[in-house]
Amino acid sequence: MSALCESCVRHSLKVLATKRVNGLGYRCLHSSPASMAAFVSRPAPAFKGTAVVSQDFKSIQLSDFSGKYLVLFFYPLDFTFVCPTEIIAFSDRIQEFKALNTEVVAVSVDSHFSHLAWINTPR
Numbered sequence: 001m002s003a004l005c006e007s008c009v010r011h012s013l014k015v016l017a018t019k020r021v022n023g024l025g026y027r028c029l030h031s032s033p034a035s036m037a038a039f040v041s042r043p044a045p046a047f048k049g050t051a052v053v054s055q056d057f058k059s060i061q062l063s064d065f066s067g068k069y070l071v072l073f074f075y076p077l078d079f080t081f082v083c084p085t086e087i088i089a090f091s092d093r094i095q096e097f098k099a100l101n102t103e104v105v106a107v108s109v110d111s112h113f114s115h116l117a118w119i120n121t122p123r
Contacts, residue, residue, distance in 0.1 A: 069102040078118040
C-alpha cells in the first residue's frame, strides 16, 4: 500500500526538501492547506498496491471498487499508538459499511508484510 500512499502524496505535495540542521539531514514536507484538504465525493487518484485481504496478499487498484463508495483511511504506521482504535473500529463495523455499498481501505507506508503481522497481533 505504500504505492497508494506515494500516489496520493504525489498529487498533493507542494515541496519536498532536505534540510541540514547541526549536520543532520531532515526531510521537510511543505504543503498548502488547500492541497491537503480531504476531497470528499471527489474522484481519488488512480492507484495500485498490495493489500492484506482475509490473511492473503492481494493486488488492488482503484478500479476494483468501481460502482461502490470507498473510504481511504490513512494512518502513520503499523504498531504505533496513533490510530489502532480507529483501525479496529473500522474493522469491527466492516459489515455495516458493506451494507451501504462501501469498502474501506486502510493505507500506511508500511509493507504488506507489516500489515499482516499487525493483523495477526492479539488486540
